[in-house]
Amino acid sequence: MDPKFVTPLLLAAVVVFFVYRRVRRNFGRQLVSERRLKFRVIVLALVGALILIGSLQHPLVLGALAGGVAAGIGLAMIGLHHTKFEASSEGRFYIPHTYTGLLVTALFWVACATGWSWSISRHRLRHRRTKTRLRLCNATHSRCSCLRC
Numbered sequence: 001m002d003p004k005f006v007t008p009l010l011l012a013a014v015v016v017f018f019v020y021r022r023v024r025r026n027f028g029r030q031l032v033s034e035r036r037l038k039f040r041v042i043v044l045a046l047v048g049a050l051i052l053i054g055s056l057q058h059p060l061v062l063g064a065l066a067g068g069v070a071a072g073i074g075l076a077m078i079g080l081h082h083t084k085f086e087a088s089s090e091g092r093f094y095i096p097h098t099y100t101g102l103l104v105t106a107l108f109w110v111a112c113a114t115g116w117s118w119s120i121s122r123h124r125l126r127h128r129r130t131k132t133r134l135r136l137c138n139a140t141h142s143r144c145s146c147l148r149c
Helices: 003-024 034-055 059-082 098-140
Strands: 084-088 091-095
Touching (some): 034 059, 059 098
Antiparallel strands (some): 084 091
8 A cells, every 4th residue: 555645544543543532531530640641731831832933933823822722721721610520549530521521622623624624725726826837837938947847
């Protein structure tokens, strides 16, 4: 099988698996793992810092990033307010707010679909421009010296 097709399929399978795990953790009593929470905070802080560094030269992206952070903080506060915590002899547990978790999952899928459709339309637009340039170049030159032909 061609690697150009295998890599996106494997990546899609990994994303679906992680989303499945995330959705499954929206329901029922969950064990609190401090190491896992600390690890996630560190990894997500590093990813956020890298995204911030990459968007410093693009004011529109920086504005979208600020809006996303504000919405994320709002959703986190709502989820934290509705999450129940309990300590028992078995350990410390939390019961997440189901609707907040499902809303976050739905927003993730909407963002994925939006990014995918934007990427497809951008690819088609680029392909149309390239075809037009090639036609114009071939029509005006019998022996073209440009690098595109």
